[in-house]
Amino acid sequence: MNYFNLPKIDLHCHLDGSVRPQTIIDLAQEQSIPLPSQDINEINSLMIAPETCQNLEEYLMRFDLPLSVMQTEAGIERISFELFEDAAKENVKYFEVRFGPQLHQQQGLSFKQIISSVVKGMQRAEAMYDIRGNYILSILRTFPKDNINAVIDAGAEFLGKGVAAFDLAGAELPGFCHEFIPYAKYAKEKGYHITIHAGEQGVGQNVYDAVSLLNAERVGHGIHITGHQGAYDLVKQHNIGLETCPSSNIQTKAVDKLSEHPVKAFYQDNLPITINTDNRTVSNTTMTDEVRKVMEEFNLSREDYFNIYKISIEQAFASDEVKQHLMQFAE
Ligand SMILES: [Zn+2]
Numbered sequence: 001m002n003y004f005n006l007p008k009i010d011l012h013c014h015l016d017g018s019v020r021p022q023t024i025i026d027l028a029q030e031q032s033i034p035l036p037s038q039d040i041n042e043i044n045s046l047m048i049a050p051e052t053c054q055n056l057e058e059y060l061m062r063f064d065l066p067l068s069v070m071q072t073e074a075g076i077e078r079i080s081f082e083l084f085e086d087a088a089k090e091n092v093k094y095f096e097v098r099f100g101p102q103l104h105q106q107q108g109l110s111f112k113q114i115i116s117s118v119v120k121g122m123q124r125a126e127a128m129y130d131i132r133g134n135y136i137l138s139i140l141r142t143f144p145k146d147n148i149n150a151v152i153d154a155g156a157e158f159l160g161k162g163v164a165a166f167d168l169a170g171a172e173l174p175g176f177c178h179e180f181i182p183y184a185k186y187a188k189e190k191g192y193h194i195t196i197h198a199g200e201q202g203v204g205q206n207v208y209d210a211v212s213l214l215n216a217e218r219v220g221h222g223i224h225i226t227g228h229q230g231a232y233d234l235v236k237q238h239n240i241g242l243e244t245c246p247s248s249n250i251q252t253k254a255v256d257k258l259s260e261h262p263v264k265a266f267y268q269d270n271l272p273i274t275i276n277t278d279n280r281t282v283s284n285t286t287m288t289d290e291v292r293k294v295m296e297e298f299n300l301s302r303e304d305y306f307n308i309y310k311i312s313i314e315q316a317f318a319s320d321e322v323k324q325h326l327m328q329f330a331e
Contacts, residue, residue, distance in 0.1 A: 003292040007329035008092045009312035012243035015099035017279025019066040027069035062282045071107040073117040080121025088129035098136035111154035119162035134164035141170040156190045164317035165193035172201040177209035184214035193317040204228025241315035245278035247285045264298040274312045306331045
């Protein structure tokens with residue numbers, strides 16, 4: 001099967017984990033930021049996580065370098081444009097990219113400037129290529145909480161105009177949802193969709209909490225519902241989208257190897273699974289690669305692929321008009 005030519009939908013991808021290495025070199029030069037090397041291969045290797053990391057924290061260290069050049073409006077706009085361009089060039093027809101506005105204030109940008117820059121970059125790519133998209137605002141779970149509502153307020157101006165959802169990301173501790181109830185509620189009241197990273201690092205209860213306490217419509221990863229019947233049943237009952245990211249799950253040791261990934265079992269039990277990249281540079285992957293890996297490992301057919309494509313449309317935080325557009329590519 002020609003995986004490159006298949007129409008694809010990516011609903012879980014982090015902007016700062018998906019930066020072209022050459023762009024880091026260019027932007028560092030423009031912004032007079034010292035780099036550990038000018039060699040593109042070395043910059044690349046500093047960003048790509050090993051095939052298996054010791055833990056999620058080791059994986060997350062790979063984001064420091066890209067973030068250093070993502071502190072100006074021009075830098076952020078360019079990186080957003082290039083990510084959508086790269087995705088469009090491998091037939092991704094709809095793309096939800098997420099990022100943490102709190103990570104881009106090192107040089108004093110306002111949340112409005114930061115969010116407006118990612119949206120501008122996306123819109124520039126949408127005008128040039130056959131791709132549609134939305135941004136998801138990720139709040140870092142380990143950061144101080146005093147400016148979360150300011151992020152939500154700044155992003156609310158862009159709802160329906162490039163921003164679609166609220167997310168919680170970063171290291172996953174058991175029971176984290178309890179601390180974020182008022183923020184998720186506030187985001188929902190403002191009109192955000194809700195997706196939450198949960199069940200990536202071994203705690204199925206976090207998925208249960210994300211749905212029942214935070215009103216999550218989708219969860220990032222969610223693989224550990226396998227060990228928690230209550231969470232599994234809740235996901236099934238409420239048709240909660242599971243944003244599966246196979247390569248990333250192996251790198252962070254969420255699963256030992258792809259053959260042990262529960263994605264096929266979920267699919268066979270009619271859970272709404274989607275296939276996504278998580279981090280294109282850090283995980284050294286593309287949608288073409290992720291789709292190929294999952295389909296080959298689990299012997300999925302073309303019909304299975306288009307079932308998953310349609311689940312992704314259903315689960316997308318896109319307008320009805322965009323969903324109709326995406327249906328044209330379905331078989
Ligand atoms: Zn993620």
